[in-house]
Amino acid sequence: MAWMVSMSQAQFENFTASSLYCEKCKATMPVRERLLLVLPNKEIFDYLCTGCTSSVGQREVTAGDKLMAQAMTARSRRRTRAHQLAP
Numbered sequence: 001m002a003w004m005v006s007m008s009q010a011q012f013e014n015f016t017a018s019s020l021y022c023e024k025c026k027a028t029m030p031v032r033e034r035l036l037l038v039l040p041n042k043e044i045f046d047y048l049c050t051g052c053t054s055s056v057g058q059r060e061v062t063a064g065d066k067l068m069a070q071a072m073t074a075r076s077r078r079r080t081r082a083h084q085l086a087p
């Protein structure tokens with residue numbers, strides 16, 4: 001019955017970068033995540049500086065990571081349509 005929410009939420013937020021160092025701005029800037037490339041087994045995200053919109057980093061998300069992130073997102077947001085399994 002009980003929700004086990006607290007366990008990994010902090011880890012997940014830590015894993016997803018929200019600010020990175022930008023060489024153009026010479027500061028740690030908030031970044032925006034953009035889906036750059038979709039491959040059969042992973043997706044590559046681009047991090048854009050919100051100050052100058054240049055790319056300051058990239059992140060690869062493998063299928064396993066994605067499933068885990070989806071599960072966590074679904075659980076933390078408590079969506080009712082949480083259990084949509086990919087084909």
Ligand SMILES: [Zn+2]
Nearest residue numbers: 022025049052
């Ligand atoms: Zn910048």
